Amino acid sequence: MFGSPKQNVLTYRPGQELPLPERFRFSDKHSSQTLEAGKGRLLLTMLGFCAAFLIVGVRLCDVSLRGVSAEIRREEKPQTRAVEIKMERADITDRNGVVLATSLPSADLYIDTDNLKKPETLAAALAETLPDVKYKPLLKKLKSGKKFVYVKRNLIPRELYEANRLGFPQLNFETKEMRIYPQGALFAHVLGSTDIDNNGISGIEKAFNKKLSQDKENIRLSLDVGIQSSIRTVLMENIEKYSAEGAAAILMNAKTGEIVSMVSLPDYDPNNLKNAAKNQMFNAATLGVYEVGSVMKMFNTAIGLETKKIKATDTIDASRPVVLANYTIQDVPKLRRELSVPEIMIHSSNIGSAKIALAVGAEKQREYLKKFGFFNAPQIELPEKGRPLYPSTWRDVSTATIGYGYGLSVSPLHVVAAAAAVVNGGVYHAPTLLSRRFNQENIGHRVISDKTSRTMRAIMREVVIKGSGRRANVAGFEVGGKTGSARKLVNGKYVEGSLRTSFLSAFPMDDPQYVLMVMLDSPKKIKETYYLNTAAWNAVPTAEQIITTVAPQLGIMPRPFDPKREAPYVKAALEAQD
Known part of the structure; x- marks a missing residue:
């Protein structure tokens, strides 16, 4: 009978342990070593993956905490570069390079009316978009029959964008430049302004129009933004305090003639010229000429000393009025006595000053006034400068009254420049608004001797210690000066009680660096000043x-002298003999 071949059959009973086939037994030494090697390789592979994951994890933490590395940032950061926009008109800066006037790209908006079907719609859209544009005036222009109608000049970027966004094909934009003044009204009278074609029409803009627009050369002025701002702020406060009609101040380097600050108030914003009033545009510091009163006594005394008609140790009889023709020169009763030369300045004696002037004589007086620059318009880089007014016929009464401040009208700039010559050792330097570099030669002409200058410095210091300048005796800065209160001349007549007051000062008087002229127009009497x-x-x-x-x-170091007493240099100058 046929049957299945006989096989080794494993019969399983519950709980019985199954024996492994022969080929699975670990009795073979070689097989055991192979398995151990595989386990080792698996372990190494696992360690490798762990190390890789660890590195990636650490890197992710580093990036999240510190950001992308500098190298990657440099590679990924988009490369930017400044685009230089060349303007047709150069900049004006202060002595430190701060921009005072510059130009920006702009555009003029005009309308081509040839294909304009609905002027009402266009006029309404522009009036709504541009605040300065009024509907009715624009509509009238659009219906006037003119082919081109200018809507607005010097559009700012936002206005240009908004007008263009309207989408009217009749709108056209003419590219041009717009002159702007970042400091606003701060330097209005010095900088001046430009017309709609960006040509200078006043101030530095006019004086250097060719250099700015054709040569395209920047102008660096001697003015200082910080100091100008400080002085303007003080003047504005005191105009309000004394209810004055205006004020002016000039600060000048006594040794170079550089103007560091020049303020005339009221002023205006050259960015908004159309709203400037006539009186705001008048530069009282350079264009206005006035009788400056007793400030002239300083120059009168200097001329007397230089011509040797007087000495600092002299006394003059001021007990009686000086009568010239029909004119009588008087002083207040307490000054009608013998006065020393310094006392004539300290107490501001008209009689003493008139006698000094008459001793000098008309010829010498005119000669020295001319040397001080009082007969010509000041040599400064501005078109707005006033010419002095002086007598066509120079009589004795003219000589006497000019000696104490009447009969000669000059600008504050004239006074500052002349005063610098009085205190700097005797050399007159033409005032300038341009920054003088260290290597530039600074040439002036001698007016008085160094000795006369030293004597005048001492007398001016005495005025501040003992006289009408006492309220300017700033501790540490050895201020010297001379006051002046001149009656205002209106329509050929002096107005009673209306004064133009001035204080001409220099500091520090042991080695004067700066001269300051302050003028107030019609300050009022107030309770604080005892009316x-x-x-x-x-x-x-x-x-x-x-x-x-x-x-x-300005970097002036305080002096060690007692402000209430004469410093050694003052005593030495006043006691010196020829």
């Missing part, structure tokens, strides 16, 4: 505020 309105009560404290503020800005 007095002469210079000692308004111009002098105004100057004190200015000097206190700007002397540290």
